[in-house]
Amino acid sequence: MLNDKKVSYSGIQPSGNLTIGNYLGALKNFSEYSEKYKTFYCVVDEHAITVRQVPAELRKRTYETLALYLACGLDPEQNCLYVQSHVPAHAELAWILNCYTMFGELSRMTQFKDKSAKHANNVNAGLFTYPVLMAADILLYQTDVVPVGIDQKQHVELARDIAVRFNGVYSDTFTVPEPIISKTGKKIMSLAEPTKKMSKSDENANAVVYILDDKDTVIRKFKRAVTDSDTEIKYAEGKDGINNLMTIYSCFTGKEFDEIEREFAGKGYGEFKLAVGETCADCLAPVREEFNRLLKDKAYLETVMKNGAAEAAYYANKTLSKVRRKVGFVNL
């Protein structure tokens, strides 16, 4: 809680072009909290460098990710939008929390196992302690809810465990956060390999629909989506490709699966794929348009970043100063 309001906090890495997985699993849901909650949405550039980045690209994507937050309807007057590295309290709290997180806990993180296998030549300490930085992000703002896709659930649970542990040692310091996982969009799968999560780092561009893809590209990718040898549009076990397309269609239209089954009864996969592609492209068109407009106004984006960082730092430093006192540091 902050100023009698519950707090919603989330973040997205500027480590690649954002996908409809990021959109449906997280970004699209952020604005739901804007009225009732005090909201913080961060561009987590410090997380991004756990994997090698081209510096100019990282900088460009940081602006782009902020522009996407705005283009998805997050009003900077109502939501604190900022860049992680502009608020040094994140790195400082992460160090302290490192000393309250167990090696065994971090070793069990599935994302660490996946990423260290994928980047075997760069298994750096930051990749290992990444969830501690994420816990610091969340706990600095006395966060109540964290809207994320299912792949981040384990990290939010670790943040809970760290908060409970710290509170147990030093008395109540942190709010214990809850992950909020959307029912339908929690795990959007790859269009090429529908048993695998759609990921911005996928090398196969046809597997991934980016939020900023143009209409023709979106439709082409959906037309090529891998399905199965059956013909029925039905949500069922073993029909991973169709299940994924139905999920995406449901997220964009708000229709339930049985309604979608009725709508496409007797129709072929080709017709269904085209409908999903068109719906997705039409829903994303206004976001793309607004994004392109915003990206031309770098000065405005920097103003949002500056104001966001100043506000975030105010709240973050309050928590940090409490933590410093509790662990026994001298506050001057």
Ligand code: TYM
């Ligand atoms: P990141 O940047 O990988 O993803 C951003 C958000 O998108 C969700 N997501 C998906 N949801 C559904 N289907 C998919 N295929 C899909 N792919 C990604 C993710 O679950 C996430 O919610 N560690 C985080 C960033 C982070 C953070 C935080 C999040 C850093 N600090 C504090 C919340 C709170 C990450 O790498 O997300």
